[in-house]
Structures are given as structure tokens and as C-alpha cells.
Amino acid sequence: MNFNQDLFLTFFEKMYLIRRFEQKVYEFAERGLVFGSTHLEVGEEATAVGTLLNINKEDYLIATHRGHGQELLKGTDVKNMMAEMIGKDAGVCGGRVGSMHVADASVNNLGAQGIIGASFPISVGVGLALNLLGDKEKILISFFGDGASNQGNFYESLNMAELWKVPVFFVCVNNQYGMGTAYCSTCNIEIHKKASLFNIKSDYEDGNDVEKVYHKSKELIDYVRTKRLPALLELKTYRTIGHSAFDKHPYRTKEEIEDWKKKDPIKRIEATLTSNGVPLDTIDDIKKKVEAQIQDAADFAIKSEYPAYTDALEQ
Amino acid sequence: MREITYSEALREAIYQSMKSDDKVIMIGEEIGQGYAGVFGVSKGLYDEFGPKRIIDTPIAENTIMGAAIGTSLLGFKPIVEIMFSDFISVCFDGVLNQAAKVRFMTGGQYNLNLVVRLPGGEGSGTGPQHSQSLESLFMTIPGLLIANPSNAYDAKGLLATAIDAGDPVLFFEHKKLYKTKADVPQEPYKIEFGKAKTVREGSDITIVALSYMVSVALAAAAELKDKYGIDAEVIDPRTLVPLDIDKIATSVKKTSRLAVLEETYMRGGIGSEIGSIICQKYMDALDCPINKIASKNVPIPMPPSLCNEVIPDEDRVVQEIRGMF
Numbered sequence: 001m002n003f004n005q006d007l008f009l010t011f012f013e014k015m016y017l018i019r020r021f022e023q024k025v026y027e028f029a030e031r032g033l034v035f036g037s038t039h040l041e042v043g044e045e046a047t048a049v050g051t052l053l054n055i056n057k058e059d060y061l062i063a064t065h066r067g068h069g070q071e072l073l074k075g076t077d078v079k080n081m082m083a084e085m086i087g088k089d090a091g092v093c094g095g096r097v098g099s100m101h102v103a104d105a106s107v108n109n110l111g112a113q114g115i116i117g118a119s120f121p122i123s124v125g126v127g128l129a130l131n132l133l134g135d136k137e138k139i140l141i142s143f144f145g146d147g148a149s150n151q152g153n154f155y156e157s158l159n160m161a162e163l164w165k166v167p168v169f170f171v172c173v174n175n176q177y178g179m180g181t182a183y184c185s186t187c188n189i190e191i192h193k194k195a196s197l198f199n200i201k202s203d204y205e206d207g208n209d210v211e212k213v214y215h216k217s218k219e220l221i222d223y224v225r226t227k228r229l230p231a232l233l234e235l236k237t238y239r240t241i242g243h244s245a246f247d248k249h250p251y252r253t254k255e256e257i258e259d260w261k262k263k264d265p266i267k268r269i270e271a272t273l274t275s276n277g278v279p280l281d282t283i284d285d286i287k288k289k290v291e292a293q294i295q296d297a298a299d300f301a302i303k304s305e306y307p308a309y310t311d312a313l314e315q
Numbered sequence: 316m317r318e319i320t321y322s323e324a325l326r327e328a329i330y331q332s333m334k335s336d337d338k339v340i341m342i343g344e345e346i347g348q349g350y351a352g353v354f355g356v357s358k359g360l361y362d363e364f365g366p367k368r369i370i371d372t373p374i375a376e377n378t379i380m381g382a383a384i385g386t387s388l389l390g391f392k393p394i395v396e397i398m399f400s401d402f403i404s405v406c407f408d409g410v411l412n413q414a415a416k417v418r419f420m421t422g423g424q425y426n427l428n429l430v431v432r433l434p435g436g437e438g439s440g441t442g443p444q445h446s447q448s449l450e451s452l453f454m455t456i457p458g459l460l461i462a463n464p465s466n467a468y469d470a471k472g473l474l475a476t477a478i479d480a481g482d483p484v485l486f487f488e489h490k491k492l493y494k495t496k497a498d499v500p501q502e503p504y505k506i507e508f509g510k511a512k513t514v515r516e517g518s519d520i521t522i523v524a525l526s527y528m529v530s531v532a533l534a535a536a537a538e539l540k541d542k543y544g545i546d547a548e549v550i551d552p553r554t555l556v557p558l559d560i561d562k563i564a565t566s567v568k569k570t571s572r573l574a575v576l577e578e579t580y581m582r583g584g585i586g587s588e589i590g591s592i593i594c595q596k597y598m599d600a601l602d603c604p605i606n607k608i609a610s611k612n613v614p615i616p617m618p619p620s621l622c623n624e625v626i627p628d629e630d631r632v633v634q635e636i637r638g639m640f
Contacts (some may be wrong), residue, residue, distance in 0.1 A: 094422030105424035110388050115412050121378040122413065125385015132340065132367055132391065153377045160378045315457040
């Protein structure tokens, strides 16, 4: 296959943006600016970038509780995302809910659920709505984690997704651990195989290889879009940091983490770029551009106000 | 004016809303083909509107609720029928954590038109898992509206309002009311939420009664007047959320006595909520303690011999009210 330099530079820029965004949120967490928890996807960037580069602005997104990258790639402004992380009123949801529930109606991001598995039934509903509208173009991309596939509503929803033939692309970001519990100690069946039990087209891919994710998801997204049928893609990846910002992840060995760091998707894409003759300056220019974007967003978030309470919030 | 049943009134509200707004759909088990509604509310609607508007589902309340939330996020106005209100437990997460939170969590970017119709109450001897009145369980959750029509007229007007209320509505119906009749206008109309109705005027005591218990309160009030000279005022809140506490307070100021009559369980019930608000704000208006008349803290039994003891009836209401004088 010919090396498509523009595409690979886009892969790099988008993954680097997510990486730096997450690192900035981590820094904010350490400074005590993030109230409560935040779930970062360092190491998993290729799953969001490889899939969402095939998704249109008009398509719908349901992200996971570890979904900053998914939300950024759908098109939410970095500044409003950053402000939401630290509960500022300029945040995309008015700073009310922070990291876990980002919704952005302007880019058809329907919001992330903090209850693991809750997104499946809603995803079926969104697909049903597209069918009822007679839409022949738009689809829903619905992310979930490996742990969610053990919830009962996963199976209920797979059944109804197939029964109702909904145009939903389910993407499993299998980072191998539900909090501190390894997937292999919770289920003996691979996640993509669970979907095939319901006659849903399903596949898996190396989630740390953005090029492979891009091509595999392109194939499945084309299938969902043209056939108006559900599909599921399992992406095997790894978060190289803890479950939440302050998790020191004692449940994993150093060796395991180091092993996966060697498969870091950003390092891999950098290597591909340089081995294909892309000058280091070009890569550095992208890094500087992203750095400036993150710094602007961080400054904007810090300068924004905390939301004021009003009685109108009473329901 | 013509008389129609509570079931027919609900059906008419759905029919008229579906005719005038193609975004209104119904989702549930056995609502189209098959039983066409276990209590017959959706009878004939499948033939009229077809499978794209009257959507039959597998037995899967979780995904029924999710389907309603998902379609509502994209602009539809789904009416969910949960076959028996007790089954809402199966999709409690969807109600509590998703539907109720959408407006707040998205900073108002999304909100839901979504009605969950809930046939509740004792009425067919169906026992502990098919006969409960669960309104009080949901009253505590911000983000949910709760309607409790006590008659066919209110059923039609409140349901028409619920369908595009802008926030999720738990619409509690009562099995014993489906066949009851009232004068119901043919043309569409809406009843504003949060407007209680004085169904009987009186001067000696205020009885706040809900759903089927409104008819029990009225029967008891007639007996109290005839036999004991006690003149009860009966107020039907019609919606629990929002609650028309002003109307209740105005009545209590006039009568100086308050009883709350409900079929929900005694503990943590609607009487506890209304009673505490009246105590906090209008203690001076009261001549005697507030009386909570509710189902005993017992799972709803099957046989009438037990139901009659657990659930308030006219005799118990008369006895309780007499005890307040």
C-alpha cells in the first residue's frame, strides 16, 4: 500500500492532541483542579482516532466514561472540553458534570453514561430513531469498554439491535481491565464473538495500530452505513496509566505495562513517519501546534468562572 | 358531552397526539399485535398507525427504556407502556440515571419528551409483583415529573400534556380505574401540571387523595357527612411532581385538619412528604396531628381478605377521619 503522508500526519496530530489533552487533565488533577475522578485514555488514542476519522459530523456519538479522545475527535472544541474537565461554566455542558458525561449537541455527541452498560439500550434507541426517520446516511458510533460486555443489557441490546436492524457501529475499547479486574478473569468469551452469537457482523483488530484500526473500521462503517445494519469491532489496547487519575494500578505488573508501552500507538506512528522519510521538523511543527492548542485551552479553562447556582436548576 | 372510560380517554389522547404530531410513537410489550395492551389502552392503534409508530418489543424493559431515551434524543416523543408498573424496577437505571439526568447533565443541550405509562395499584388479584403503587419511590428523584390521573377526564388531559412536557413523565394509571367512566370532551385538551383540583368542597377536614383513592375519599366523605356531620374537602393533586402545595395549604388553613390518602406504602409515602411540608410551613393552621392513611408496610397480597386489610378502603378512611375529631 502506498504511504499516504497526509493521512499519517493526521493520525499523528490527532493522537498527539488526545495524549497531550489527557496529560494536561492529569496535571490539573494533581493540582487539585479536577473535582472527583477522571478517566484518561493514555495509550488508547488509536482507537478513537482510527475509528472517528471515518465518521461524519452528522453521525451520532455515544462515548464512554473514558471518552475525552472520542469527544474531541467528534469535533468538540478543545477549550470547551478543557473547561468542562475542571467544572467551569464555559465547559461544553456548562461545567456541571465534568469529565465523565460530555455531550455536545453541536456535533451530535449525545453524551456519555457513567453507568457501565447504560449506553447499549440508548444506542439501540438512537438507531431505531434513524430507522423511523428513514435516514439512509447517518449512523451512530457507540463506544464501550471490555467490562461493559458483561452487563446484561449488552446481550439484550445486541438482540434488539439485530432484530430492529439498527445502523449502529459498536466499538469495544478493550483495554483488558475493568478498573482493577482483568477481563480474562470475568469472562472466557472474546467480546467480538459475543456479538456474532446474535448474527451481528463483528471483528477485532490491534487497537494500538491506528492504520489497521482506520482501515478495519472504515470497512465496518461502510457496512453499517450502506446496509443499515449493526456491526461490532473489538479493539485490543491498553491504558498505560491507572483507571482514574489517582490509581497507582497495583493490580498490573511493571513488565506488563512496559511491554505495552513498547506498543505505544504514538511511538509507532512516529516511527512509521520517519521511516517513510517525513522530516523531523514536520513532526516537531505538529507537536508545537498541538502544544499551543492545549496551552490555550488550559489558560481558557483556568480563566473561566465556576458555574453559579440558580433555582432554575431545581427539577 | 359523552361518557367514555379511562382506558378510552387514554387511547383518545394517544390517538389525537399521534394524528397531530408524527413524532409521537408508542413502545412496549404487547401493545400492537398480540394483546394490544394488557389493559386494552392501545387497542386499534396498531391498525391505524402501523408498526413504525406502535412498536412491539421483546420482553426487555431495559432496552425499551433505552429505545425511548434514544428516540427522544433524536426528537421523537415516545410513550412507553410498562405492562405493570412494578416492572419499572427492571429499567430503573434508565429512569433514575439516564432519563432523569439528561437535561441537567447536558447543560440543557438535550431534554426528553418521554412518557412512561405505568398501570399500577391493586385491582386484579395479581399479588406482590403486579399490584404495587410506587409513586413515592420516584417522587424523590429530581428530573422526573409524576402524573396520577384519578378519572377519565384527567387521564386524557394529563396524558396530552405529558407527551410534550419536555421532561420525562412517569404516568401512573390505576387498574381499578380503566373501566370507570366520566364526561370527556371529544376535542383535544390539556391539563396543566401542578394544578390540584378540589373534587369536593368542605369545611371540617382536608383529605388529599390520589389516583383511585380519590373515589374512596369521596365515598368516605359522603358517609362522614351523612352519618357523622363531618364535612370533608377532598383535593386531588393530579400531579405529584410538580405538586400544588399552595392549594393544599389554602384548604388546610380553612379546615385546620389534614389527612393524606394513598395506596402507596405507609413508610416514606406521599403523606410523609405532604405532611412534612404542611408541618414545616403551616403548623399554626393545624388543630390536630396530620393523619397518613396508606397501604400497610406489607407486600400487596393476592386474596381480598388480606388486601382489604392492607389497602385503605372506605371503612378505614371513615374510621381514621372520625378519630381526628
